[in-house]
Amino acid sequence: MRNVRIFYKKKGSMKFVSHLDMNRFMSRLIAKSKIPVWYTEGFNQHIYMNFALPLSLGFEGLYEVLDIRLIDEDYSLDDVLTALKNVAVKDIEFVSVSEPVMQMKNIGFARYELEFEDFGFADALNQFLKQEQILCQKTGKKGKVKEIDLIPKIKSFEICEKGINLTLVAGSEDNLNPSLVMDTFFSQCEISPVYYTVARTMIYNKDGEEFI
Amino acid sequence: MEIKAFEKMLLSVQKPGRYSGGEINSVVKDKSKVDVRFAFCFPDTYEIGMSHLGMKILYSQFNSREDIWCERVFAPWLDFEEVLRENNIPLFALESRDPIKDFDFIGFTLQYEMAYTNVLNMLDLAGLPLKSKDRKDLSPLVVAGGPCTCNSEPLADFIDLFFIGEGEEVDLEVIDLYKEFKKKGASKEEFLRAAAKIEGVYVPSLYKDEYNADGTLKALTPEDGVAPVVKKRIIKDLDKSYYPEKFVVPFIEIVHDRAVQEIFRGCIRGCRFCQAGFIYRPVREKSVDTINNQAKCLCESTGYDEISLSSLSTSDYREIEPLLNNLLEWTEDSHISLALPSLRIDNFSDELLEKIKHVRKSGLTFAPEAGTQRLRDVINKNLTEEEILTTCRTAFAGGYTSVKLYFMLGLPTETDEDLVGIAELGQRIVNAYYSMPEKPKGKSVNVSISVSTFVPKPFTPFQFEPQITLEEIRRRQELLKNSITTKKISLSYHDSATSFLEGAFARGDRRMGAVIEKAYKMGCKFDSWTECFEPEKWYEAFKECNLEPEFYANRTREYGEITPWEHIDVGVTKNFLVKENELAHQNKTTPNCREKCSACGANCYGEGVCFEKR
Numbered sequence: 001m002r003n004v005r006i007f008y009k010k011k012g013s014m015k016f017v018s019h020l021d022m023n024r025f026m027s028r029l030i031a032k033s034k035i036p037v038w039y040t041e042g043f044n045q046h047i048y049m050n051f052a053l054p055l056s057l058g059f060e061g062l063y064e065v066l067d068i069r070l071i072d073e074d075y076s077l078d079d080v081l082t083a084l085k086n087v088a089v090k091d092i093e094f095v096s097v098s099e100p101v102m103q104m105k106n107i108g109f110a111r112y113e114l115e116f117e118d119f120g121f122a123d124a125l126n127q128f129l130k131q132e133q134i135l136c137q138k139t140g141k142k143g144k145v146k147e148i149d150l151i152p153k154i155k156s157f158e159i160c161e162k163g164i165n166l167t168l169v170a171g172s173e174d175n176l177n178p179s180l181v182m183d184t185f186f187s188q189c190e191i192s193p194v195y196y197t198v199a200r201t202m203i204y205n206k207d208g209e210e211f212i
Numbered sequence: 213m214e215i216k217a218f219e220k221m222l223l224s225v226q227k228p229g230r231y232s233g234g235e236i237n238s239v240v241k242d243k244s245k246v247d248v249r250f251a252f253c254f255p256d257t258y259e260i261g262m263s264h265l266g267m268k269i270l271y272s273q274f275n276s277r278e279d280i281w282c283e284r285v286f287a288p289w290l291d292f293e294e295v296l297r298e299n300n301i302p303l304f305a306l307e308s309r310d311p312i313k314d315f316d317f318i319g320f321t322l323q324y325e326m327a328y329t330n331v332l333n334m335l336d337l338a339g340l341p342l343k344s345k346d347r348k349d350l351s352p353l354v355v356a357g358g359p360c361t362c363n364s365e366p367l368a369d370f371i372d373l374f375f376i377g378e379g380e381e382v383d384l385e386v387i388d389l390y391k392e393f394k395k396k397g398a399s400k401e402e403f404l405r406a407a408a409k410i411e412g413v414y415v416p417s418l419y420k421d422e423y424n425a426d427g428t429l430k431a432l433t434p435e436d437g438v439a440p441v442v443k444k445r446i447i448k449d450l451d452k453s454y455y456p457e458k459f460v461v462p463f464i465e466i467v468h469d470r471a472v473q474e475i476f477r478g479c480i481r482g483c484r485f486c487q488a489g490f491i492y493r494p495v496r497e498k499s500v501d502t503i504n505n506q507a508k509c510l511c512e513s514t515g516y517d518e519i520s521l522s523s524l525s526t527s528d529y530r531e532i533e534p535l536l537n538n539l540l541e542w543t544e545d546s547h548i549s550l551a552l553p554s555l556r557i558d559n560f561s562d563e564l565l566e567k568i569k570h571v572r573k574s575g576l577t578f579a580p581e582a583g584t585q586r587l588r589d590v591i592n593k594n595l596t597e598e599e600i601l602t603t604c605r606t607a608f609a610g611g612y613t614s615v616k617l618y619f620m621l622g623l624p625t626e627t628d629e630d631l632v633g634i635a636e637l638g639q640r641i642v643n644a645y646y647s648m649p650e651k652p653k654g655k656s657v658n659v660s661i662s663v664s665t666f667v668p669k670p671f672t673p674f675q676f677e678p679q680i681t682l683e684e685i686r687r688r689q690e691l692l693k694n695s696i697t698t699k700k701i702s703l704s705y706h707d708s709a710t711s712f713l714e715g716a717f718a719r720g721d722r723r724m725g726a727v728i729e730k731a732y733k734m735g736c737k738f739d740s741w742t743e744c745f746e747p748e749k750w751y752e753a754f755k756e757c758n759l760e761p762e763f764y765a766n767r768t769r770e771y772g773e774i775t776p777w778e779h780i781d782v783g784v785t786k787n788f789l790v791k792e793n794e795l796a797h798q799n800k801t802t803p804n805c806r807e808k809c810s811a812c813g814a815n816c817y818g819e820g821v822c823f824e825k826r
Contacts, residue, residue: 015219016228017463025463028236028515031547039547046517047547058223087515089236117220195220 001038003067004080005100005212010061012091019054029092030068033083038069052104052203052211053170056177059112060199065211067100101212108206109155110170112178115163116196121189126159128185136184150181155208163196170203218309221299225291229464230258233306236461237513239271240307241281247391250274250282251305251312251352253320255330256740258286262460263468265522266358267321270379272456280387283307283315284460287330287738288337296337303337313338316351316390319383320371322360325717326710326740328367331356332732335370342729344372344417350400353390357383361414362444362491363670365776366717368416369725372400373407375414376780377444378477380454382412408438412445414780421722427763429721429774443781444491448819450477450498455506458513470518470551473507474498475535479524480805480821482812483581484592484796485620487669488524490784493812494820495805500531504538511548519543520551576607579618582626583633589799590625592792597637604641609650614658615641621688621705622666622680624796631688634661635695642700660702663692665711669718670777671784673792679715679765682708709747710740715765721776724764726757785813 010022017025027047030037039045052065070080077097084094128134134150153176155167168176178198186193203211222228243249252271254261261267267284274282283305288296296303302311312318318338320331332342335354341347344354356367357375364374375382386407393403408415418438422430434440447453459471478495479488498506507519519539521529529535536550543550578600582588588595604615619634638659645657665685668674680688685708696703717724731753738744754761769775771790778786788811795802802810805821815822 012215013232013234016222016232018229021229021463021465024465025236025461027517028461030515031517032236032512032515045547057228058219087236090234090240195223197216197219 001069001071002073003069003100004077004097006066006068006080006084006097007095008064008066008084009093009095010055010064010091011093012060014089014091015058015060018057019051022055023049023051026066029084029087029089033087035068035080035083036070036072036075038071050104052107053110053175053200055200056179056198058198060197062199062201063203063211064200065203067104098212102205102209105172106205107171107203107211108169109167109204109208110200111165111167111202111204113163113165113199113201114178114182114196117194119162121191122159124189124191125164125185128189129154129157134184134188136180136188138180150176150184154181165201167204171206221295221301225295226289227258227464229462230286231288231292231306232463233309235463236515237458238284238307238460239275239281241275243281243308243310245278246281247279247394248281248317248387249310249315250280250317250319250387251285251315252282253285253312253318253331253334255287255320255322255327255334256738257289258462259464259466261286262462262466264321264323265472265474266379268456268459268472269454270383271460272458273380273454274383274387276454277384279391281307285312285334287327287334290738290744293333293337302339303334311338313340313352316353316394317387318352318354320354320356320358322356322358322367324740325360325366325714328717328728329732329737329739331367332370332729333737342732343369345369347372348400350390350394350398350403353400353403355386359487359491362487362780362782363719363775363777364414364416364780365421365722366720366724366728368722369729371416372404373413373415375445376412376442377782378447379445380447382410382445385410386413405438411443414442416722419779423721423723429776429778431774432722432776432779434779441779441781444783446494446783446817446819447477447496448817450474450496451502455502457506457509459510459516461514461516468520469516470520471507471510471514471516472520472522473503473510475503475521475523475526475529477523478820480528481525481594482592482792482802482804482810484590484673484792485581485623485666485669487672490671490789490812491782492524493783493814494817494822495528496820497529500535500538503535507539508542511543511546517547518549518551520553522553526552576604576612576614577616577618578603580637581618581620582623582630583619583635583637584630586799587623587626587630587633589801590796591620591623592796592801594801594804597640600637601640601644604644605648608645608648608652608657611652613645613652613655614660616660616662617641619661619663620666621663621692622685624666624674624677626680626688628688628691631692632695634663634692635697635701638696638701639698642698657700658702659700660704661696663689663703663705665706665708667711667715667718670775671782671789673789673796675719675775675789676769676771676793678768679712681762681766682712685711707742707745710745712765713739713747713750713761716761717764719769719776720764723757723759727753727759730756783812783814783816788812 038048040048048069050067055061081097137145138148139145153169158165166178271282274280285305335342353372355373356371357379361374404415407413418435419432421432424430476497478492480495581593641659668677689705731750734749736749
C-alpha cells in the first residue's frame with residue numbers, strides 16, 4: 001500500500017461545489033475510474049482521501065492537492081493519471097500524479113489571486129495592507145468570535161492592474177481566508193463591497209516552498 | 213449569458229450547485245447539430261427532481277438520439293427566482309443555460325398535485341403566456357406526463373398536450389411527428405390535431421367541457437374526428453425497453469442520492485386507496501439477468517456506492533432470492549451497498565439472511581395503513597397484525613430498537629375505534645419488545661407512527677368516496693394524539709389543509725384551472741413546502757372563481773356520475789372499480805393478481821402478470 005498525491009484544477013462551474021460535496025464527488029469519480037484504492041476499514045467503509053486544504057465555495061483552485069492510497073503495487077503513477085483523466089468532468093482538470101514529498105501538516109501558506117469587478121480602490125487597499133496592525137473579528141468553528149490581527153497572517157501581497165495577489169497563512173493550525181481580508185477592508189475603509197473572483201493558485205509549506 | 217455575470221448571480225444564492233450544471237454524465241451537445249431541443253422540467257427543487265427515476269430514464273433515452281438534445285430544468289428556489297426576475301433572466305436549462313422559451317418542447321413531469329402552481333411559475337419565468345391558447349406558435353410546445361395526467365383536467369388550460377401512461381415510446385412518436393410538421397411549416401393546431409391520433413396522446417383543447425346545473429360534469433365532447441377516449445400507453449417488454457446506462461450524478465446531496473434499479477412496474481396487490489396500484493397495471497417484471505446487468509452498468513458509470521431496487525413492492529418480485537444472490541456476488545467486492553426498500557424478510561433462506569446481514573440496513577418500516585383488521589380489509593391491505601408482530605420480534609432479536617409505521621387517517625368507513633386501533637397496535641409492538649428476554653440490553657424501544665390523510669384519487673375504487681372535511685381531519689388527529697399514552701411511541705401527521713387541497717385537485721375538473729391561475733397570481737408556489745404554503749390564499753382563489761373546494765373533495769360521487777377522467781382509459785375498467793368499491797363497503801378483500809385474476813381489465817394490453825403461467 002502506498003500514498004500517491006494527485007494535483008488537479010477546480011474551475012468554472014466546479015466553483016459551486018462545496019468542500020463536503022467535493023468529497024462525495026471525488027470518491028465517486030475515483031470509484032468510477034477503477035483505480036485500485038484503499039478503503040478505510042470500519043463501520044462505514046469509504047475510499048481513503050486526504051485533501052490538502054479545503055477550498056471555499058466560489059473559489060477556483062489551480063493547485064489542488066489530494067492524497068489517496070493504492071493497494072496494487074504494480075499500478076503506476078501514470079496509470080492513475082490516465083484513469084483519472086478518463087473520468088474527469090469538464091471543469092476538473094487532473095494535472096499530475098506523484099509520490100508525496102512533503103507532509104500535509106507542513107502546509108504553511110497559500111496564494112490567492114483576487115480580481116475585482118471595479119478596482120477603483122487600489123490605493124486605499126495598498127494603504128490598508130501597509131498598516132502595522134489590522135484588528136478584526138473572526139468567527140471560529142464553534143461560533144466563538146475572537147479578535148485577531150491580520151498583518152502577521154499576510155505573508156505578502158502585490159497590487160496588480162485588476163486586483164491583488166495575496167499570500168496568506170494556510171493549514172490546519174492557522175488559516176486566513178482572503179474573504180476576511182476583503183470584508184475587513186471594505187468595512188473599515190467604508191468602501192461599498194464590489195464583486196470579485198478568487199483563485200487559489202499555489203500552496204506552500206512552512207518554509208515557503210511550493211508544496212509537492 | 214455571460215459567464216461572469218452568471219457566476220456572480222449564483223454566488224448570491226443558497227446551494228448554487230442546484231443551478232450550475234456540469235455534473236458527471238450530464239449531456240452537452242452542439243445545438244446546431246440537433247433538430248429538437250427538449251426542456252425536461254420538474255416542477256420542484258433540484259434535490260427532489262434529480263431523485264426522480266422517470267426523468268433519468270427519459271433524459272438518457274432522448275439524448276441517446278442524435279437529433280434530440282434533452283436538458284434539465286428545475287423550479288428555482290425563492291432566492292434564485294428573485295435574482296432571475298430582478299435581472300430579467302428568463303428560465304434556462306441547466307446544460308446549455310439557454311432560455312427554454314426557444315426550445316421545441318417544454319415537458320413537465322407531474323408527480324403530485326401540489327406542484328401545479330410551480331408549473332405555472334416556471335412558464336412565467338420562461339417568459340411564456342400561461343395559457344395554451346395564448347401561445348400561438350408551433351414551438352415551444354408545452355407538454356406533460358406523469359401519474360397526475362390520469363386526471364389532466366386541472367391543467368388543461370395550460371398544457372398543449374398530455375402523455376397518458378408510460379413515456380418511453382409515445383414521447384418519441386410525438387417528437388418524430390413534430391419534426392415532420394416543423395419541417396413543413398405546419399401550425400400548432402395542425403400539429404396538435406395530428407398528434408391526438410397517436411395512442412396515449414391527449415390534447416385537451418380538442419375537447420369541450422359542459423356542466424350540469426348541480427355543478428357536475430355533463431360531457432367532455434371531442435371535436436369531429438377526435439377520439440372520445442384516450443388509452444394509456446405501456447411498455448410491453450421491460451427487458452427490451454430502454455434503461456439508462458448512466459445517471460447524471462449531482463454534486464450536491466439530493467433526496468435519493470444513489471443508483472436506482474427498476475425491477476418491475478405495477479403492483480399485484482390492489483390496495484384500494486393506491487392510485488399507482490391501478491394506473492400502472494398490468495405488472496411487468498424485468499428478468500434477473502437484465503436487472504443484474506443494468507445495475508452493474510449503472511454503478512460503473514456513476515461511481516455510486518449504493519444501489520437501490522425500485523418497484524411498488526420489492527418482495528413481490530418472483531425471483532427475489534436469485535436476484536439478491538446475483539447482486540450480492542459483485543456488490544460487496546465493489547464496496548457497493550444494496551438498499552432494499554419495502555422488503556419482507558420472513559420467507560428468506562437462512563443463507564441469504566446471513567448474506568444481507570452485511571448490507572447496510574435502512575430502518576424497519578411497515579405500512580399497515582389502518583389500525584384494525586376490519587379497516588385493513590376495507591382497503592384490501594392484506595397484512596395481519598400477527599405478521600407485523602412476528603417480523604418486529606425477529607427484528608428486535610436481531611438488534612433493532614426502532615420501528616416505523618405508516619397509517620392513513622380518514623379512510624372510507626373509518627370509525628373512532630379504528631383510530632384508537634392505531635395507538636393500540638403501536639402499544640402492542642412496544643409490549644412485544646419488552647416481553648422478549650433477548651431484547652437488546654439497556655435500550656429503549658421507539659415506535660414512530662406517521663399518519664397521512666387519505667386523499668381519494670382517480671382510478672381507484674375509492675374515487676367515488678368523499679374525503680373527510682378539514683374539521684373532521686383535525687378532530688381525528690386530536691383523538692389519535694390523545695389515544696397515545698406512552699413516550700415510546702412518537703406520532704407525526706400531515707398538514708390537514710394540504711391534504712384537503714390535494715383532494716380537491718386530484719378529482720378536479722377543467723374549471724379548476726382558473727383557481728390554480730388565480731392562486732398563482734396571488735403568490736402561491738411551492739405549495740408542498742410548509743414554509744411557502746398559504747391555504748388562505750387558495751380559499752380566496754376558489755371564492756373568486758365561484759367554486760368550492762368542498763365540492764371536489766368532500767362529495768360522494770354516484771357510480772353513474774361522469775368524472776373528469778371518464779375519457780381516459782388506463783386498462784382497469786370503471787365496472788371493476790365499482791365492484792371493488794362495493795366489496796370495500798362489505799369489508800371484503802380481493803385476492804392479489806397472482807392468487808386469482810379479478811378481471812380488472814388490464815389484460816387488454818396482452819402482457820404481464822395476466823399472462824404468467826401458474
